[in-house]
Amino acid sequence: MSDTILLAHGSGGKLSHDLVEKKFLPFLANPALNKLDDSAIFEASGRLAFTTDSYVVNPIFFPGGDIGKLSVCGTVNDLAMNGAKPVYLSLSVIIEEGFPLDGLEQIVWSIKAAAEEAEVQIIAGDTKVVNRGQADKLFITTSGIGVISPGVDISGANAKTGDKVILSGTIGDHGIAIMSQREGLRFSVPIESDCAPLNKLVSQMLEASSRIHCLRDPTRGGLATTLNEFARQSNVGIMIQENKIPVKEGVRAACELLGLDPIYVANEGKLVAVVEPSDADKVLAQMKQNGYGGDAAIIGEVTSQPPRRVIMKTKLGPSRIVDMLSGELLPRIC
Amino acid sequence: MKFIDEYQNSKLAKGLAKRIAKQSSKHIRLMEFCGGHTHAIMRYGIRQLVPKTVEMRSGPGCPVCVTATADLDKAIALAQLPNVIITTFGDMMRVPGSYSSLQQAKAEGTDIRVVYSAIDAVEIAEANPEKSVIFIGIGFETTAPTIAASIIKAQQKKIENFHVLSLHKLTPPVMKALLNLGEVKLDGIICPGHVSVIIGSYPYEFIPKNYGVACVISGFEPLDILLCLDKLVEQIENGQPGVEIAYPRGVKPEGNSKALQLMEEVFEIGEANWRGIGWVPQSGLKIGGKYEHFDADKAFSVSLKPVREPKGCRCGDVVRGAATPPECKLFRKVCTPERPVGPCMVSSEGACAAYYQYGPPENSQEFSG
């Protein structure tokens, strides 16, 4: 086999089969996938959740993970945020001609590890190769299916006045880890992406309380955008306290350097929960028992006024509006 | 973080706030001339910590907001030239020009790259000898010396495909211009912290002397700003306007002589076109003398379509402190960070963006000024 991806790897012929059998199957093996039929067949009953996402992150390798790990965790988390237990994933990969095979192997390995941790199976896959220059190294699309237990009703529209807002840990880690790899930044950070599958954390939280109203992972747009989404969907206000939001010192320093606000920086292994007030402490305690919730904290609560707005009480006392992220998060000089 | 955390202490902030309230007997109007201050004042809710007698207005302190539309149009036109790479600070990308923006031009296929330092622009030039790299030079006296240093470096390395479109502007001349305009009566000026690290405190002395306006140089943490306000109120209440440094850990009266020397070596002072103000004499920096070949204005010519200012936009008024963002009819209703009409809403240092992003909740009467 050559050491880079060739157009022929995507053409369906012998090289394609070789690629699947040597580079994907050995790592992702499961009964459905191994059959290599045109579709995977499975049984499921009850309420199902279905989601899809594409991953085009650049750089594809970053401290704490890579595009492969991200593509599994992102979709697993989307299912978990609706209270679904993720079961099956599909995996589509579009590769740019010339991409190194050992890079692909590393990514598939990451996919395997993440899928194992999340206890999901990848039962359908597809690989395409495009001409050099027609894709930026590698794009991945994953779709996921999960099962929602009876009685579980989690939605961004369910927040009620008085609910507590709980954040599972430090914010900004992923975005800063990615930025530090960007060309021209010339700085190194002791920060790794927080990329992680949160489905087990969520199921533990659901065991602690059946009155978790909203769940979301603050990815693009950060914590601020997620809270604004809840406020708008539920037509409520949210009040948070700046001094309760956990931020790693290194993230804070990097944000100061770049002129970014951590509440707008992406996270890939955190969640925000809106919980019935009397259950908040129980849920928090449960979260802290999980490896991905050690720094969890109650950061605020849901209010009735002003509706559809997120207000933050700043460190010094005065309150300010926290709006959604608008446009791109661009580092600034002034 | 050292030199930052200590100046965010809320107990000390309360102490300062109390003292300001105690001293302040009459209504006074202050203006900041630094986008960083506009941002910090809103972000930390400084207006809510000081009495209503202390009114604060934002002046032309945001280098993006004061860039004339014609200059931005020029930058966009330069991007369309063949074999040109435009390098710019991120702040400029989304500002609407007459017909387009740098971000739009990039989406349409021109090579425009966001850089974090002029050094990066020089490196891009080095790595792409067959292209012309033009750096959009915005910023006041804090940034201009860094561009001067990068031009000198490019000269040393004999890099010939690096050019700068110098849109750099100077602070004391625009302060003078606004004071002469007399449109907004000022009692005191919150002088820019990092500009002053470079230029020191002497360049402001003409202000209390000729205009009777108090000047205090401020840092950027909440305690720095409150300390500055405290000193301004004291000067004004005592009728003794002068120039004081409330940021002594960063600013010396004589400034940074090496930085000033580099600026003098590379730049010449000329008039500059300020959005909302017009041409202000002796307020801009042009690349001079032996570094002329780095001047994008001399190396390239572009033809420009007539300048169009967005209808109803009051950025010019906001930049002069003649209007506050909520007084603009477009603010929030039509003009938002997603769909900005003018630069004051795009740049995160712009007064409108700061008010929009951090403004106290609408149902409180916290907007003073």
Place this chain on the structure above:
Amino acid sequence: MCLAIPVRVVSIEGDEAETEVAGVRRQVSIALTPEVKVGDYVLLHTGYAIGVMDETEAEETLKLLEEIASLSEVH
């Protein structure tokens, strides 16, 4: 203007310095502050150190702020 943050100089080589703040490391040009020494804190703006922080003055300012705070409690 504008964004400049205090960082500590860890090592110097020619007209560049390696700086550090809360574990974040950043390569910086000291063309504007050639007098800087290892251990100094400089203000970092767009990849350049624009000034050296005066720690004595910093302490003086904090002392002043503490004084103001305690005086305002008394009254």
